[in-house]
Amino acid sequence: MSNGKLILMRHGESEWNASNQFTGWQDVNLTDKGVAEGKRAGLLLAENSLLPDVLYTSLLKRAIITANLALESADRLWIPVVRDWRLNERHYGALQGLNKAETKDKYGDEQFMLWRRSYDTPPPAIDPDGEYSQVGDPRYADVEVPLTECLLDVVKRLMPYFQESIGADLRAGKTVLVAAHGNSLRALVKHLDDISDADIAQLNIPTGNPLVYEVDEDLRSVSPSKDPLAPSGRYLDPEAAAAGAAAVAAQGNK
Numbered sequence: 143m144s145n146g147k148l149i150l151m152r153h154g155e156s157e158w159n160a161s162n163q164f165t166g167w168q169d170v171n172l173t174d175k176g177v178a179e180g181k182r183a184g185l186l187l188a189e190n191s192l193l194p195d196v197l198y199t200s201l202l203k204r205a206i207i208t209a210n211l212a213l214e215s216a217d218r219l220w221i222p223v224v225r226d227w228r229l230n231e232r233h234y235g236a237l238q239g240l241n242k243a244e245t246k247d248k249y250g251d252e253q254f255m256l257w258r259r260s261y262d263t264p265p266p267a268i269d270p271d272g273e274y275s276q277v278g279d280p281r282y283a284d285v286e287v288p289l290t291e292c293l294l295d296v297v298k299r300l301m302p303y304f305q306e307s308i309g310a311d312l313r314a315g316k317t318v319l320v321a322a323h324g325n326s327l328r329a330l331v332k333h334l335d336d337i338s339d340a341d342i343a344q345l346n347i348p349t350g351n352p353l354v355y356e357v358d359e360d361l362r363s364v365s366p367s368k369d370p371l372a373p374s375g376r377y378l379d380p381e382a383a384a385a386g387a388a389a390v391a392a393q394g395n396k
């Protein structure tokens with residue numbers, strides 16, 4: 143049997159995307175634009191005959207709600223759903239809640255980019271008792287809640303789960319929808335397209351635009367591109383994807 147299709151979908155615009163705040167594990171709502179993006183994503187799936195057999199989401203409502211909106215407009219609300227913290231956004235440590243442009247002004251371009259896009263430099267740890275810490279949140283009762291994460295930390299927590307759980311459904315030939323976040327999806331695209339630790343800094347994922355991969359038996363893209371500016375997956379709205387990725391890249395400048 144051939145492997146199934148993998149559809150990656152970042153959540154629609156969130157309130158903290160709109161206010162340009164580092165979000166991480168903070169559980170924020172969608173904006174009206176984000177709701178519209180979720181509904182449209184489902185229409186794109188249906189128009190392209192990409193009807194998911196199973197949904198995987200993080201434990202964060204911006205991904206959960208986007209996926210529900212998409213499944214509603216694709217008339218697939220009935221499919222099985224698996225939620226797991228390993229698909230959560232990268233924990234942004236002490237930066238959670240801070241404005242991105244103000245942070246860049248305060249610490250300078252180089253430090254800002256190191257924290258935001260380097261592979262292995264985490265931001266400073268959050269105070270476990272601070273306003274935006276997730277320590278003590280009941281949904282993570284069985285998890286050692288991080289106080290900060292770099293992308294490498296996300297790769298370490300997510301990839302074994304991807305290979306085992308999501309991978310089992312792909313190997314069974316299913317069409318799998320993964321509704322997650324900018325940086326957890328960057329970790330997946332890094333693997334799928336075999337992008338280097340250095341080059342992954344240039345990859346930005348737009349909101350609410352399904353990105354479709356055909357995968358081989360190692361669960362990599364059948365035609366890995368290695369180019370962070372042109373991943374081999376197919377965006378269902380390529381024009382909006384290019385504009386959306388450029389907007390994410392420019393978030394420090396607002």
Ligand SMILES: O=C(O)[C@@H](CO)OP(=O)(O)O
Nearest residue numbers: 163164165166231258324
């Ligand atoms: O704030 C965040 O959690 C992420 C995604 O919105 O931001 P960035 O693109 O800066 O990594």
